[in-house]
Amino acid sequence: MPPPPIPPRLGAPPPPIPPRPSSPSAESSDDRQRPYHPVYLPFTLTSWLIPNFELRVEDVSHPGAQLFFEHVRPAEALKDAVISTCSWLYTLRDVPTNVQNVLLVLRPMPGVAYTTGSRTHKEIHFSVNHIQKSAARAREEILGVLTHEMVHCFQYNARGTCPGGLIEGIADWVRLNSGLAPPHWKRGKGDKWDAGYDATAFFLAWIEEQRGKGTIYQLNAAMNDRTYHENIFQDLTGLDVYELWRLYKLDCPSDTS
Numbered sequence: 206m207p208p209p210p211i212p213p214r215l216g217a218p219p220p221p222i223p224p225r226p227s228s229p230s231a232e233s234s235d236d237r238q239r240p241y242h243p244v245y246l247p248f249t250l251t252s253w254l255i256p257n258f259e260l261r262v263e264d265v266s267h268p269g270a271q272l273f274f275e276h277v278r279p280a281e282a283l284k285d286a287v288i289s290t291c292s293w294l295y296t297l298r299d300v301p302t303n304v305q306n307v308l309l310v311l312r313p314m315p316g317v318a319y320t321t322g323s324r325t326h327k328e329i330h331f332s333v334n335h336i337q338k339s340a341a342r343a344r345e346e347i348l349g350v351l352t353h354e355m356v357h358c359f360q361y362n363a364r365g366t367c368p369g370g371l372i373e374g375i376a377d378w379v380r381l382n383s384g385l386a387p388p389h390w391k392r393g394k395g396d397k398w399d400a401g402y403d404a405t406a407f408f409l410a411w412i413e414e415q416r417g418k419g420t421i422y423q424l425n426a427a428m429n430d431r432t433y434h435e436n437i438f439q440d441l442t443g444l445d446v447y448e449l450w451r452l453y454k455l456d457c458p459s460d461t462s
């Protein structure tokens with residue numbers, strides 16, 4: 206029988222929160238023109254509510270499972286994924302507190318990973334076959350996938366009405382900002398704004414670059430407890446999402462087109 210869930214615990218007292226720009230006009234024109242560089246966050250400067258973590262390994266002798274334990278410490282990796290997620294999508298004042306427990310399941314399966322579970326108890330299922338295939342850069346890939354899946358544990362989804370491509374794009378936007386983009390990710394790829402994953406992640410990064418830091422934080426916040434509508438982009442940026450996508454593709458043509 207699994208142990209009873211342990212309530213979330215608080216770490217050290219939170220540091221002061223730097224102010225966010227209240228509107229795009231708060232960004233200087235210099236900021237808007239600066240090229241986009243993903244940044245590592247100073248993890249030690251933040252103090253978020255960390256859920257309890259559980260781990261289940263369904264095939265301990267699988268080469269992918271062995272790679273996992275050779276390259277990451279599970280408690281640290283999961284905690285860092287929570288910190289990255291919360292640092293990019295929330296402030297200490299508005300971070301959701303519903304996630305009490307995250308169970309990581311390492312098991313043989315097709316695909317990469319997925320997240321399921323309830324409001325309070327999340328499960329991240331991670332394919333050991335995928336880890337085995339990523340052996341050449343196992344640590345970065347494991348941390349990147351855990352970060353992506355942890356976003357799904359915490360992000361708002363407009364009461365389930367957010368387009369899947371935007372959900373996946375936000376998850377990969379956090380992964381990108383955490384410095385965990387795989388080498389094959391390239392800016393400018395994708396045929397439509399909600400193609401999802403890295404295509405949408407780079408688009409969101411471009412919007413943030415154009416409209417100021419905190420824009421994607423506000424996009425996520427706008428999907429808390431209300432249904433999705435495309436004018437969310439118009440409200441945040443002054444332009445509709447198709448015009449934004451057109452400008453993005455002009456600004457960042459993909460290598461192959």
Ligand SMILES: [Zn+2]
Pocket residue numbers: 353354357373376
């Ligand atoms: Zn996903």
